[in-house]
Amino acid sequence: MSTAPSSPPIFGRIGVIGVGLIGSSLVRAAMETGAAQSVSLWDQDPSTLARAAELGLGEPAASLAEAVSQADAVFLCMPVGALATTGALCAGSMKDGAILTDVGSVKASVAKDLRTLSRPGLHVIPGHPIAGTEKSGPDAGFASLFRGRWCILTPEPDGDKDYLSAVEALTRFWERLGSRVELMDAARHDLVLAITSHVPHLIAYNICSxxxxLEAVTQGEVVKFSAAGFRDFTRIAASDPTMWRDVFLNNREAVLEILGRFNEDLTALQRAIRWGEGDLLFDVFTRARGVRQSIIEAGQDTAAPNFGRDAPAEPKP
Amino acid sequence: MSTAPSSPPIFGRIGVIGVGLIGSSLVRAAMETGAAQSVSLWDQDPSTLARAAELGLGEPAASLAEAVSQADAVFLCMPVGALATTGALCAGSMKDGAILTDVGSVKASVAKDLRTLSRPGLHVIPGHPIAGTEKSGPDAGFASLFRGRWCILTPEPDGDKDYLSAVEALTRFWERLGSRVELMDAARHDLVLAITSHVPHLIAYNICSxxxxLEAVTQGEVVKFSAAGFRDFTRIAASDPTMWRDVFLNNREAVLEILGRFNEDLTALQRAIRWGEGDLLFDVFTRARGVRQSIIEAGQDTAAPNFGRDAPAEPKP
Incomplete structure (x- = not known):
């Protein structure tokens, strides 16, 4: 849904805590779409905060408390493992009626931690925009990152009327940024994301590792012939290690459950290869192929061969 | 290396047997670069052959024998499992001094099978252009597919002077198409490709499967939230099932060896998640991240975030 920049802002001021890829994209998108009137920034790393200010992304605050005290909504944009502590530091300085939300890739443990901060007049609404790239830092962000992507919110099931209004405002905010919003139970979010995101990332990291x-094959050869398929995995494995460590530590049960199924299935394929069971391989491969078509039809990926990327003009020796 | 189309052709006539993605790309590239003067086509599927003719890709032959009888070089462009039989059918009709080569993703078993067809005046040179997309069929091919990509040849180690000249001609042919050529031992090829291509494809097929x-999560949700990482795997898993079945049946030893290592490493990560060993996860992820940078520096992939693909304008419900 395209919105004229002249539409009234959803929030007067937002506080964005953590200005990496997601935080800096959120600021850019909020300013470009007019979803927020003004933005206060904070980052625990002074050089990151200075870089964000240099990029003109918003008003750097002198302290975390200053960044959140006037905000109608505070967005915690940091690795999942830092959310509970940072959320607690924010909550005490936030004004009445404000929203405390996050962008973490795990929701059940986050919801549990953040809910303890909830008080009358402080609306805790965990969130997860399903968007990103393999890059990190304030320079990597861009305003269109959330456009056409889903954003999942996992609100408390028993919220009162004010809380529901807050959820509605946050929903409109993400919609203004170009996302489609889905409300979901936190545990279900974690299971769905374990299969669509967490386990794929773990596997990508693992195959790169x-x-x-491999001593029998030099790393030079692996790199040289990586275009045969391997390079696709390395893109995902280029994602931020701290963020992903925290995802696995905080979504342990769902990840281990999906990993168990993945291992069973892989063992069956391995056995089919050992015993030369071509029909089994063919059937599994054929069914897997169908999933791709569904994803393209759902508008979740490009139909262009090789994701539309160009072959380099010349390989380097 | 760009070559003027007016350079003399490497081969007078080539025979291309199998006009799917690779065969039809080879024909297009050979015609565009003038690497061959004329092209005879054959495909075991009459409708595929007719479609290739309709696309103006070359001269469709009335029989396999006719397609190869006047060719200076015959390219077998089909799943690995069909190479031995088709190669044998070609060899008897080929003229003296001609080259018999292929484009299969496995080389040791192919070299062993095709070598039995070798005779004075018939030069068997197994080959593998490391290029492709997830699409299949003559409509999916394009002339620039091999540009900037490696092509591995696995010639016989004890070839005579005529054989070496044939290897040199085939090398120049692939170079004209824009590839860089590497000569390699067939067994080493199969080990290197097991890690850079075969096992990654198996894993991609497996995670799609x-x-x-998953009954606990609907397929609709997996598709809907696939942009979180999963969609990358589905591209690879959209590749031709017959081709890949044959790869695994014909490169069994190397694939099982690499798969064994992959499983050990994944088990270690799984254990680290279960026991909350964040430092181990962080170290593995950090090292894996470095591989990506090497691949971009080697010109084997784009540095653009998300492979440079655009987010769709609007997600579909």
């Missing part, structure tokens, strides 16, 4: 360890 | 099976 296996490849790097 | 695991996802499709």
């Amino acid at each position: 296996t490849a790097a360890d | 695991t996802a499709a099976d």
Whole structure:
């Protein structure tokens, strides 16, 4: 839904805590769409905060308390492992009627931690915009990151009328940024994301690690012939290690459950290869192929071959 | 290396047997670069052959024998499992001094099978252009597919002077198409490709299969939230099932060896998640991240975030 920049802002002021890829994209998108009138910034790393200010992303605050005290909504944009502590530091300085939300990739543990901060007049609404790239830092962000992507909110099930209004405002905010919003139970979010995101990332990290360890094949050869398929995995494995460590530590049960299924299925394929069971391989491959078509039809990826990326003009020796 | 189309052709006539993605791209590239003067086509599927002719890709032959009888070089462009039989059918009709080569993703078993067809005046040179997309069929091919990509040849180690000249001609042919050529031992090729291509494809197929099976999460949700990482795997898993079945059946030893290592490493990560060993996860993820940078520096992939693909304008419900 395209919105004229002249539409009234959803929030007067927002506080964005953490100005990496997601935080800096959120600021850019909020300013470009007019979803917020003004933005206060904070980052625990002074050089990151200075860089964000240099990029003109908003008003850097002198302290975390200053960044959140006037905000109608505070967005915690940091690795999941830092959310509970930072959220607690924010809550005491936030004004009445404000929203405390986050962008973390895990929701059940976050919801549990943040809910303890809830008080009359402080609306805790965990959130997760399903958007990103493999890059990190304030320079990597861009305003269109959330456009056409889903954003999941996992609000408390028993919120009062004020809380529901706050959820509605946050929903309109993400919609203004170009996202489609889905309300979901936190545990279900974590299971769905374990299969669509967490386990795929773990596997990508793992195959890069296996490849790097191979003594029988030099790393030079792995890199040289990576375009045969391997390079696709390395893109995902280029994502921020701290963020992903925290995801796995905080979504342990769902990740181990999906990983168990993945391992069973892989063992069956491995056995089929050992015993030369071509029909089994063919059937599994054929069914897997169908998933791709569904994703393209749902508008979740490009139909262009090789994601539309160009071959480099010349390989380097 | 760009070559003027007016450079003399490497081969007078080539025979391309199998006009799917790779075969039809080879024909297009050979015609565009003038690497061959004329092209005879054959495909075991009459409708595929007719479609290739309709696309103006070359001269469709009335029989396999006719397609190869006047060719200076015959390219077998089909799943690995069909190479031995088709190669044998070609060899008897080929003229003296001609080259018999292929584009299969496995080389040791292919070299062993095709070598039995070798005779004075018939030069068997197994080959593998490391290029492709997830699409199939003659409409999916394009002339620039091999540009900037590696092509591996696995010639016989004990070839005579005529054989070496044939290897040199085939090398120049692939270079004209824009590839850089590497000569390699067939067994080493199969080990390197097991890690850079075969095991990554198996894992991609497997995770798509695991996802499709999940009863606790609907397939609709997996598709809907696939942009979180999963969609990358589905591209690879959209590749031709017959081709890949044959790859695994014909490169069994190397694939099982690499798969064993992958499983050990994944088990270690799984254990680290269960026991909350964040430092181990962080270290593995950090090292894996480095592989990506090497690949971009080697010109094997784009540095653009998300492979440079655009977010869709609007998600579909």
